[in-house]
Amino acid sequence: MLPVEITVNGEARHAAVDARRTLADFLREECALTGTHLGCEHGVCGACTVLLDGEAVRSCLLFAVQADGAEVTTIEGLGGPDGALSPVQDAFREEHGLQCGFCTPGFVVSVTALLAENPRPSEPEIRDALSGNLCRCTGYQGIIRAVQRAAGASE
Amino acid sequence: MSASTAGRFVGQSVKRREDPRLLTGHGQYVDDIALPGMLHCTFVRSDVARGRIVRVDTSAARAVAGVTAVLTASDLNPHAGTMQPTLVMAMPGAPLRPLADGDVRFVGEPIVLIVAESRYVAEDAAELVEVDIDVEPPVIDVERALDDGMPIVHPELGTNLGGEMEFPVSPELEALLQGDNVVRRTFRQQRHTPVPMETRGIVVAYEPAGGAIHAWMSTQNPHEAKQAIARVTGVPAHLVRVEAHDVGGGFGQKFFTPREELTVALAARRLGRTLKWIEDRRENLIASNHARADVAHCTFALDTDGRLLGTYIDHIEDAGSFPVGATGGAGQLVGLLFTGPYKCPLASLRTRAVWTNTCGRGAYRGPWMFETVAREQMVDAAARQIGIDPLEWRRRNVLASAELPYTLPTGLPLDMVSPAETLEQAAEIIGYDAFRAEQRRVFAEEGRLIGIGLGLYVEPSTGMMDPMGTETAVVRVDPNGQVTVSLGTGSHGQGIETTMAQVVAEELGIEFDDVTIVQGDSAVTAYGRGTGGSGTAVIAGNSCRNACAIVRAKAIEIAAHLMEAAPDDLEIVDSAISVRGTPTRSVAFAEVARIAYLETARLPEGMEVGLEATATFKAPPFSWSNACHACTVEVDRATGVVSILRYVVSEDCGVMINPMIVEGQVAGGVVQGIGGALYEHFVYDDDGNPLTTTFMDYLLPTATEVPTIEYGHVETPSPTPGGHKGMGEGGAIGSPPAIFNAVADALALVGATIDHTPLSPEVVLLALG
Numbered sequence: 001m002l003p004v005e006i007t008v009n010g011e012a013r014h015a016a017v018d019a020r021r022t023l024a025d026f027l028r029e030e031c032a033l034t035g036t037h038l039g040c041e042h043g044v045c046g047a048c049t050v051l052l053d054g055e056a057v058r059s060c061l062l063f064a065v066q067a068d069g070a071e072v073t074t075i076e077g078l079g080g081p082d083g084a085l086s087p088v089q090d091a092f093r094e095e096h097g098l099q100c101g102f103c104t105p106g107f108v109v110s111v112t113a114l115l116a117e118n119p120r121p122s123e124p125e126i127r128d129a130l131s132g133n134l135c136r137c138t139g140y141q142g143i144i145r146a147v148q149r150a151a152g153a154s155e
Numbered sequence: 156m157s158a159s160t161a162g163r164f165v166g167q168s169v170k171r172r173e174d175p176r177l178l179t180g181h182g183q184y185v186d187d188i189a190l191p192g193m194l195h196c197t198f199v200r201s202d203v204a205r206g207r208i209v210r211v212d213t214s215a216a217r218a219v220a221g222v223t224a225v226l227t228a229s230d231l232n233p234h235a236g237t238m239q240p241t242l243v244m245a246m247p248g249a250p251l252r253p254l255a256d257g258d259v260r261f262v263g264e265p266i267v268l269i270v271a272e273s274r275y276v277a278e279d280a281a282e283l284v285e286v287d288i289d290v291e292p293p294v295i296d297v298e299r300a301l302d303d304g305m306p307i308v309h310p311e312l313g314t315n316l317g318g319e320m321e322f323p324v325s326p327e328l329e330a331l332l333q334g335d336n337v338v339r340r341t342f343r344q345q346r347h348t349p350v351p352m353e354t355r356g357i358v359v360a361y362e363p364a365g366g367a368i369h370a371w372m373s374t375q376n377p378h379e380a381k382q383a384i385a386r387v388t389g390v391p392a393h394l395v396r397v398e399a400h401d402v403g404g405g406f407g408q409k410f411f412t413p414r415e416e417l418t419v420a421l422a423a424r425r426l427g428r429t430l431k432w433i434e435d436r437r438e439n440l441i442a443s444n445h446a447r448a449d450v451a452h453c454t455f456a457l458d459t460d461g462r463l464l465g466t467y468i469d470h471i472e473d474a475g476s477f478p479v480g481a482t483g484g485a486g487q488l489v490g491l492l493f494t495g496p497y498k499c500p501l502a503s504l505r506t507r508a509v510w511t512n513t514c515g516r517g518a519y520r521g522p523w524m525f526e527t528v529a530r531e532q533m534v535d536a537a538a539r540q541i542g543i544d545p546l547e548w549r550r551r552n553v554l555a556s557a558e559l560p561y562t563l564p565t566g567l568p569l570d571m572v573s574p575a576e577t578l579e580q581a582a583e584i585i586g587y588d589a590f591r592a593e594q595r596r597v598f599a600e601e602g603r604l605i606g607i608g609l610g611l612y613v614e615p616s617t618g619m620m621d622p623m624g625t626e627t628a629v630v631r632v633d634p635n636g637q638v639t640v641s642l643g644t645g646s647h648g649q650g651i652e653t654t655m656a657q658v659v660a661e662e663l664g665i666e667f668d669d670v671t672i673v674q675g676d677s678a679v680t681a682y683g684r685g686t687g688g689s690g691t692a693v694i695a696g697n698s699c700r701n702a703c704a705i706v707r708a709k710a711i712e713i714a715a716h717l718m719e720a721a722p723d724d725l726e727i728v729d730s731a732i733s734v735r736g737t738p739t740r741s742v743a744f745a746e747v748a749r750i751a752y753l754e755t756a757r758l759p760e761g762m763e764v765g766l767e768a769t770a771t772f773k774a775p776p777f778s779w780s781n782a783c784h785a786c787t788v789e790v791d792r793a794t795g796v797v798s799i800l801r802y803v804v805s806e807d808c809g810v811m812i813n814p815m816i817v818e819g820q821v822a823g824g825v826v827q828g829i830g831g832a833l834y835e836h837f838v839y840d841d842d843g844n845p846l847t848t849t850f851m852d853y854l855l856p857t858a859t860e861v862p863t864i865e866y867g868h869v870e871t872p873s874p875t876p877g878g879h880k881g882m883g884e885g886g887a888i889g890s891p892p893a894i895f896n897a898v899a900d901a902l903a904l905v906g907a908t909i910d911h912t913p914l915s916p917e918v919v920l921l922a923l924g
Contacts, residue, residue, distance in 0.1 A: 020275065034187035035180015037403070039352045040436040044850035047352060075180035089178040093170055096819045100648030101177030102353040102403025108178060130858035134850070136352050136404050137648045138819060139826030139886075140858040 004068040008033065009077030017064045024048045026064035027074055035075040035105045039134065046133035049106040050074050056113035075105035078112060088112050088150045097146035099137030107133050111147050120151050164657040164667050165877070168815035171653045173401075173646075182401035185356040185373045186433045193358065194223055196419055196432040197277040199267035199284045200442060201259035204293035204512040204843025205306065208257055208266070208286065215283035216269060221276040224426055225284070226268040228256035231421050236386040240411040240480055241379055242620060247318075249477045249515070250311050253387075253418040259288060260308060260476040261512050262843055263442030265415060268422055270430060293512035293843040297473040298450060300509045308476055308510035317474045317508040320487050322565070324467065328501040331456035331465040338455040338537040342529050343911035344891070346448035346473065347835040349519045350855060351647070353403020354434035355443060357416040359384075363427040367394040372416060375405040375645040376685025381677040383412035388424040399675040402647035406827070407518030408444055409647065410687040411480040415442075440853055441845045444517025445837055448473035449489070449525040453533045456501075461541050463552050465501035466564075468493045468529060472516065474508040479517035488523030488615070491565045495530050496574035496613045496781060497552040502564035512843050518687065520824060521884040524891070527612040531892035535608070535899060545896065546587055549578055549611060569779060572613050573807045573871045577783040580867040581609070581805040585785040598904050604792055605800065606901025610784040610893030616689045616881030618774025623688060625773050627681035628698040630659060630706050632766035634752040636730070636745025638663065640702075641673040642695050643683015649820070649883065651691055654812045658696050658877065662703035663710075664727030665744055681769065689881025690774070692812055697772035697876050705768035713747045713766075716759040778873050780880035782806035784825070784889035786862070788897040792905075792923060795916030797833055797898055799860075804889070805867035808882035814868070817882060822864050824886020830856045831887075832894035836913050 001016040008031055015030050024041075027033045027050065039047035041060045048059040051073035078086045085093065088111050098104040107130070114121060114129040121129065126147045127140075135143060161167065176182055213225040231253045237244070238251035255266045267284050271277035294300045294308050300315045308315055324332070331337075351373075359370040368390050374380045377397040385392035402409065419432040434443065449472050456465040472486045490504030508516075521527075538548035553575045554561055560570035590607050597603045618624025629641045640659050644651050656670040663670075673679060684690060707727060714732035715722040718740060726735050733741030750757050751766040758764070787800040804821050811817045834854040838846040847853040872878030891912065898914050907922040 018275070028186075029189075033180065034184075035182070037184070037353070038186070039354075039403075040850050042436065042849055042851070045352065045436075075178075079179045083175065083179070085175065085178060092178055093174040096171070096815050098174060098177055099650070099819060099823060100352065100404040101173065101182050101401060102184065102351075104177055105180050127858040132857075134352065134855050134857065136350055136406070136827070136855070137823045139822035139824075139864065140856075140861050141822040141864055142819060144858060144863075 002065050004064055006064070006067045007071040009073055019063065019065055021064045022060055023062040023064050023067050024059035027059060027072070033074050033076050037102055037105055039103065044134065045103065046110060047103050047106040049109045049133065051109060051113060054116070056110050075108055078108065086112070088115065091146040091150035095142045095145040095149055097138060097142035103133060103135045107135065107143055111150065115151060121147070162661045165661045165812050166810070167657070167813065169653055169657055169667060169813055171650045172656065173650060173652050177401065184353055184401050184403055185358060185371050188358045188371045190358065190360060190429050193429045193431050194270050194272060195274040195277050196430050197269050197274065197281050198265040198415065199269065199281050199286065201255060201262055201264040201266055201288065203259055203288045203290050204262050204295065206259055206288040206290045208255060208259060209289055210285070210287040211267065212285040213267060216280040219276060219280040219283065221272040222269065222280045223272070224270040225280065226270070226422055228254040231418060231425065232256050234425060235421055236389055238387055238414065238417055241382055241622060243480065250309055251414065251477055253414065253421055261514055262845055263438070263514060265418065268418060270422065270426065295511055295513065295839055295841060295843050297448065297471055297509050297511050300511055308512055315510045317510050319507045320490060321505040322503045324503045325501065328465045328503055331501065332454050332467055334456060336457045336459065338457065338533065338540050339453070340533055340536050341450065341452045341910060342532050344447050344449045344525055344528055345912055346445050346837045347831055348440060348443065348445045348837055349406035349408040351404030351406060351408060354436060354439040355409065355413060355416065356433040357419050358431045359420045359423040360429040361423040361427055366390065368420065368424065369396045370420060371398050371400070373402050373409055374399045374412065375402065375409045375647055375687050377645050377675055377677045378643050378682050379685055380412045383417060384420045387417045388421050390424060396678040399645050402645060405647040406520045407522065407687060410518050410685060413443065413479050414477065436850065437848050440837070440848055442514055444479040445475060445514045446516060446519030446522065447831060448516065451525065451529040453529050455533055455537050457537060457541065461537065461543055461548050461551055463497055463499040466494055466499055468504045470504070470506040470525070472508050473511055473513065475511055475513045475515035477515040479515055485523035489526040491567055492523065492526040492615070493530055494563055495527065496554050496572065496611055498554055498558065499564050513839060520827060520887040524888040527610065527888050528892045531610045532895055535896045539903060545609060546582055549609065553578055553611065567777065569613060571871050571873055572779045572781040573869045574611055574613060574781050574783070576869045577781060577805040577807055578611055580869060581783040581785040581803050584805065584865055584867050585787065585801055585803045590787055604790040604901040604904055605787060606790070606897045606899070607785070607787045608893045608895065608897030608900055610889040610896065612889050613779050613781045614689070614881065614885050614888060616693060616778045616780070617776060618694065619776045622684050623690070624694065625771055626683045626695045626698040627769060627771045628695065628702040629681060629769045630699065630702040630767065632706060632748045634749050636743070636748040637669045638665065639671050639673055640699060641680040643680045644674045644686045644691055644695050646674060646686055649686060649691060650813065650816045651686065654692070654816060655695060655699055657812055658699045659703055662700055663707055665730045689883040692879035693778050693873065693875055693881055694772055694774050696812065696879055698770055700876050701770035701772055702768045705770060706766060709766060710744060710747045713751060713758060714742045717742055717757065775875065778875060778880050780808045780882050780885060782885050782889050784893035786893050786897050788894065788901060790898060790901045790919060795919035795923065797914055797919060799829065799862040799894065801865070802862040803865045803867065804886065805869060806882065806885065807869040807871050809871060809873045809880035810878035812879060818866050820883050821866065821886040824884065825864055825890045826856050826861050827887045828890025829861060829894060832891040832912050833914050
């Protein structure tokens with residue numbers, strides 16, 4: 001077991017973890033933050049996307065020990081403490097960008113990272129940025145509209 | 156939505172009530188459930204398609220620290236009750252079993268169940284299980300499975316023919332089919348699979364002292380799961396409770412209760428422990444259920460103007476080894492619906508479900524949709540063969556509203572549909588004629604291949620087979636006037652908490668925010684059909700309506716008594732019960748509710764206390780919806796890559812409850828169909844080894860491949876109280892042939908032809924020669 005200190009959604013977490021424990025399992029089980037979902041566990045579907053020091057990463061492909069000393073933001077850390085939705089979350093609701101909701105945390109985190117880097121993406125840029133996240137319900141229609149809406153709101 | 160049918164809530168794009176929790180990571184999916192003492196499961200699966208199990212050595216696995224149990228067939232199978240679902244309990248099917256016993260019948264069949272303190276330890280132990288199998292030649296090619304001398308998938312059954320339906324060919328039809336003016340084609344649709352983003356899973360607690368099972372599952376159908384778990388484990392059904400909170404997609408895969416979930420429930424019962432099993436993606440791809448593996452030899456007989464005189468379809472569906480649900484898929488509907496929305500006096504068919512040593516077939520969004528694939532692709536082939544435009548062929552043959560009701564040549568009654576209207580609307584939105592001119596121009600001037608395709612269909616939501624046609628709603632008004640509705644549904648993305656609240660608020664004349672929907676828990680909802688088969692709007696919606704009618708009548712009766720008015724003069728508007736035309740004479744709905752519980756002396760003499768009703772709705776045998784899909788594509792002659800340029804859906808699902816959700820359902824289905832037409836292919840080699848076991852090999856559409864979908868709506872109310880129709884599956888039915896036809900249309904410019912999907916670059920390049 002290896003000691004780690006990871007700041008998750010602003011809160012310092014000290015834990016001892018197996019070297020092989022994934023960051024996703026650490027977040028879901030040790031931190032009880034079950035909003036990070038596992039859809040493939042081989043780095044394609046993007047449901048497990050979290051922010052690691054502000055950058056979108058796949059938490060199924062990282063070990064918890066690799067996040068030692070880092071700041072992690074999960075879907076639970078994006079909205080307000082009173083339950084208020086972030087602009088991206090709100091845009092997903094307004095534009096029907098989710099149905100079953102399983103892929104949604106990964107999309108919301110990916111879009112949050114995209115808009116931080118590129119506040120006004122073109123539609124091809126949006127589609128390209130979303131290509132690392134799979135959704136099986138929406139046909140991506142509402143998701144693309146949601147990104148456009150959130151980008152407009154951030155202007 | 157026409158002004159005549161839009162209500163305060165019904166017909167409005169109300170934002171979904173589910174969304175805030177799902178958007179903030181507070182949904183509760185099955186893997187989010189953690190219970191005290193919970194152990195974790197994994198399966199050891201066969202890596203051989205067919206063979207005798209010679210030896211299973213679990214000793215090393217048992218010795219791993221943290222392993223609680225290693226179970227094989229002898230530990231579980233003798234204790235298992237029937238694994239057949241309620242719907243097809245009386246029908247012959249595959250010899251289902253918890254764990255492989257003596258032999259294996261497909262790659263991925265579970266052989267051993269490991270139970271350990273963590274998933275990590277369970278998988279360590281699984282790697283130490285030694286399984287020796289004498290490999291035998293498998294049955295993989297469904298078109299050869301019925302040949303003489305082929306091995307038999309299920310020796311108990313003695314045949315690879317799992318089911319067959321055949322209509323005799325009349326002499327009149329026979330003469331037409333042998334005539335000169337016929338079109339014959341064979342079409343093949345590749346095996347693919349639903350792929351919900353959340354895999355399957357179960358957490359199941361058995362508490363020996365009380366003898367009860369409590370399970371949490373990723374299921375579309377908690378009541379069926381309860382019944383199935385009771386049958387398999389032997390625990391009486393009233394001591395089994397199944398909950399499904401948030402479910403991460405299903406598309407049919409989670410409608411029945413699959414083998415692994417039942418096996419884990421049985422293990423929990425035998426061990427007296429709380430177990431969790433969460434399927435991994437590889438398991439979901441190779442061993443959950445497959446779909447869409449179809450072949451059909453089709454014949455159209457035409458008159459000299461291209462009008463349809465008779466059809467014949469000879470259909471084979473690959474049922475795999477252990478289907479989930481009905482034997483095979485829905486081959487009978489493929490045959491019965493083959494003529495679809497077209498006038499045709501004569502038809503005959505043969506359809507066969509065939510066993511192979513592959514993953515079993517199961518429901519997937521429009522399980523019978525190959526009738527539309529085969530027919531619509533035949534239509535374009537026929538139009539090209541006789542030299543008319545496919546749109547013109549459809550105009551000559553499509554059923555007009557004035558010709559309804561119409562009895563299909565197979566005997567099914569068709570009514571309250573609008574195929575001709577949706578055909579014209581889709582053609583107009585996409586600019587069909589202008590595209591034709593553009594197509595000629597870009598081919599002539601630039602040599603580019605662009606094409607246009609249509610997919611026209613009618614979709615039956617059937618309530619014929621019990622328990623598929625019935626739902627029960629309990630509408631319970633609290634003493635403060637707020638309403639809790641319980642339903643046996645299992646929402647997995649449809650937004651039922653929103654749409655059914657819209658229906659109830661509309662019917663009771665109260666606020667949307669005053670209605671809560673409870674579902675997905677067998678202990679607190681009446682027995683119901685679950686969510687699937689495009690049934691919720693019609694069946695659950697009308698059960699809500701029926702229960703609301705009782706509640707409304709009672710509330711009005713109480714108000715009439717309080718106001719000394721005649722009940723017939725009262726109405727409920729904006730949460731107040733008032734005299735029609737005199738809104739100042741009113742009593743709040745909440746006040747009536749309060750009196751019903753807390754001032755019962757003020758109720759009419761003899762009236763039962765409280766304000767609550769239970770009502771059911773039994774669907775008619777068929778509620779038809781319909782749509783026309785139209786799309787344009789470009790085929791890259793150098794690379795074979797197909798790009799979708801525009802995509803239009805004109806649909807008629809009757810009265811829409813929530814247009815935003817209707818369009819969302821259509822879009823999701825369309826994109827699944829795009830996946831099926833262009834990308835998704837579950838591949839086996841000749842030995843039955845799966846070759847597409849990750850998302851790197853099994854290709855799903857991403858945001859970069861899908862077009863912006865454009866919608867048109869036609870509204871023909873169904874003859875049920877709300878006027879709704881089923882529409883969950885349709886998007887996935889119309890899109891594969893629309894895309895196929897568009898690609899075929901583009902390829903026809905250079906004389907190239909196609910006859911199977913997916914239309915991968917390789918297939919397209921081969922067609923282009």
